[in-house]
Amino acid sequence: MKSIPVLLLGCGGVGRQLLEHVVNCRALHSQQGLVLRVLGVCDSRSLLVVDDVATKGMQDSFLMEICRAKSSGSSLSSLLRLGQCQIFKDAEMMDKVIDIAGLLGRSTGLAVADCSASSETVNILKQAVGLGCCIVLANKKPLTCGIEAYEKLISNFRRIRFESTVGAGLPVIASVTRLLASGDPIYRIIGSLSGTLGYVMSEVEAGKLFSEVVQAAKSLGFTEPDPRDDLSGMDVARKALILARLLGQQINMNDIKVDSLYPEELGPNSMTAEDFLRCGLSSIDRDFQERVRVASSNGKVLRYVCMIEGSRCEVGLQELPKDSPLGRLRGSDNVDHTIWCILNIARATLSRPLAKIV
Ligand SMILES: NC(=O)C1=CN([C@@H]2O[C@H](COP(=O)(O)OP(=O)(O)OC[C@H]3O[C@@H](n4cnc5c(N)ncnc54)[C@H](OP(=O)(O)O)[C@@H]3O)[C@@H](O)[C@H]2O)C=CC1
Numbered sequence: 001m002k003s004i005p006v007l008l009l010g011c012g013g014v015g016r017q018l019l020e021h022v023v024n025c026r027a028l029h030s031q032q033g034l035v036l037r038v039l040g041v042c043d044s045r046s047l048l049v050v051d052d053v054a055t056k057g058m059q060d061s062f063l064m065e066i067c068r069a070k071s072s073g074s075s076l077s078s079l080l081r082l083g084q085c086q087i088f089k090d091a092e093m094m095d096k097v098i099d100i101a102g103l104l105g106r107s108t109g110l111a112v113a114d115c116s117a118s119s120e121t122v123n124i125l126k127q128a129v130g131l132g133c134c135i136v137l138a139n140k141k142p143l144t145c146g147i148e149a150y151e152k153l154i155s156n157f158r159r160i161r162f163e164s165t166v167g168a169g170l171p172v173i174a175s176v177t178r179l180l181a182s183g184d185p186i187y188r189i190i191g192s193l194s195g196t197l198g199y200v201m202s203e204v205e206a207g208k209l210f211s212e213v214v215q216a217a218k219s220l221g222f223t224e225p226d227p228r229d230d231l232s233g234m235d236v237a238r239k240a241l242i243l244a245r246l247l248g249q250q251i252n253m254n255d256i257k258v259d260s261l262y263p264e265e266l267g268p269n270s271m272t273a274e275d276f277l278r279c280g281l282s283s284i285d286r287d288f289q290e291r292v293r294v295a296s297s298n299g300k301v302l303r304y305v306c307m308i309e310g311s312r313c314e315v316g317l318q319e320l321p322k323d324s325p326l327g328r329l330r331g332s333d334n335v336d337h338t339i340w341c342i343l344n345i346a347r348a349t350l351s352r353p354l355a356k357i358v
Pocket residue numbers: 009010011012013014015042043044045115116117118120121138139140141164165168195221222223224225
């Protein structure tokens with residue numbers, strides 16, 4: 001049985017789903033000859049780690065206890081009473097992660113999984129790569145910093161996985177990577193890449209208020225911790241940048257044209273996320289209702305679209321025909337848009353009309 005040690009950075013909605021998935025897939029992993037040994041879990045304040053990282057892993061009952069504690073708002077340190085672990089806080093916690101990476105990176109292929117929404121993890125990840133670790137990311141921010149950081153992170157392509165950064169659990173990155181590896185050129189990617197904005201657009205189309213729908217998307221766990229990351233288009237722009245860089249474009253965030261759904265005076269420099277949700281958001285309702293009405297009177301719907309073609313990379317709101325592939329999308333449904341996106345890549349690749357492939 002091959003034992004793969006795992007260190008998890010970030011234990012919010014996605015991090016907890018990952019831990020539960022690991023626990024629920026033990027039998028499957030065993031058939032595959034694998035055991036994932038979770039050594040440590042950290043959030044923004046502390047790292048909880050087993051006392052002997054070379055041999056021990058957290059028990060499944062303890063992993064589930066971590067998930068329960070974090071979803072009820074308790075701190076990781078509240079779990080110290082259960083024994084088994086040590087806790088490291090603030091600057092010490094990242095030093096400890098690097099110690100563990102140094103000890104286990106090359107010898108075991110330690111996997112450092114980043115399920116945080118932080119831009120601060122990039123330095124740890126770069127060091128982990130240098131120490132021979134594998135890195136796995138749901139967090140888009142490390143891959144969308146400067147181009148040098150990106151190149152360092154992907155420098156050993158066999159040791160990085162970032163499938164969830166674009167299209168959640170669907171194989172967008174895998175499909176693009178395989179097409180590129182086969183030698184086929186990809187001329188264009190067009191997609192509706194945000195679960196949040198997909199959900200928002202189809203709910204406002206059905207007559208609901210923009211502010212109510214954004215609040216619902218947050219409760220459903222679709223949004224980023226600050227939903228303005230989605231509404232500003234920045235989250236989609238990050239996905240676009242990851243895809244564009246994968247296609248070989250040497251570009252940065254400021255090369256992407258991004259269309260925001262809220263005015264600058266409602267931005268993070270002017271108010272907190274709480275104030276934005278409590279009062280800022282509803283001030284956009286009327287404007288948005290009008291945009292939906294105008295689109296509908298033209299027989300169209302609004303979709304937030306990502307377009308990558310040649311050196312062009314842009315994301316923004318578009319009026320599209322209701323029966324177009326993106327216009328037909330409903331809710332946060334990722335399946336349609338991803339399949340469409342992949343087909344569109346295939347269409348560009350094969351230079352044949354989409355209809356023939358469908
Ligand atoms: N929601 C979704 O459907 C999808 C989300 N993603 C991506 O997954 C990531 C996580 O999303 P989600 O779980 O919803 O976000 P949450 O806000 O629920 O969780 C973020 C977690 O990261 C922790 N954290 C913050 N800063 C740091 C840091 N410097 N080091 C270590 N941990 C840190 C937070 O700590 P604390 O608990 O102390 O606040 C929290 O536990 C995001 O990058 C998102 O874009 C990707 C695909 C789908």
